[in-house]
Amino acid sequence: MVKSLSENEEFDVIIAGGGPSGLNTAIMCATRNLKVLLLERNKMGGLLATLYPNRIIPNYPSFPKGIVA
Numbered sequence: 001m002v003k004s005l006s007e008n009e010e011f012d013v014i015i016a017g018g019g020p021s022g023l024n025t026a027i028m029c030a031t032r033n034l035k036v037l038l039l040e041r042n043k044m045g046g047l048l049a050t051l052y053p054n055r056i057i058p059n060y061p062s063f064p065k066g067i068v069a
């Protein structure tokens with residue numbers, strides 16, 4: 001979710017980078033009721049979102065048939 005921030009808004013966790021590491025960290029923190037700010041300077045999804053022209057990642061962990069990015 002993209003939203004504007006108020007000047008004095010506070011967070012429990014601030015994550016730089018919306019790749020797999022940052023996204024998973026954000027999910028884990030949010031499920032533990034921590035208030036998270038995730039900052040991404042380019043495109044959400046990180047390197048994997050830009051690597052494959054056909055957008056299919058053939059070996060993403062836990063998805064034996066691959067995933068569509």
Ligand SMILES: Cc1cc2nc3c(=O)[nH]c(=O)nc-3n(C[C@H](O)[C@H](O)[C@H](O)COP(=O)(O)OP(=O)(O)OC[C@H]3O[C@@H](n4cnc5c(N)ncnc54)[C@H](O)[C@@H]3O)c2cc1C
Pocket residue numbers: 016017018019020021022039040041042043044045046047048051057058059060061
């Ligand atoms: C050629 C190649 C093929 C690969 N193929 C596969 C594959 O098939 N399956 C697989 O599971 N893995 C694959 N990988 C590995 C996979 O790309 C990485 O393991 C994964 O992208 C790492 O995720 P990450 O979140 O740590 O980093 P990244 O994906 O690099 O994400 C980092 C994010 O942080 C952002 N960022 C950086 N600095 C800042 C900043 N100062 N402020 C805000 N945002 C910032 C970047 O824009 C980026 O979106 C491949 C890697 C390569 C190089």
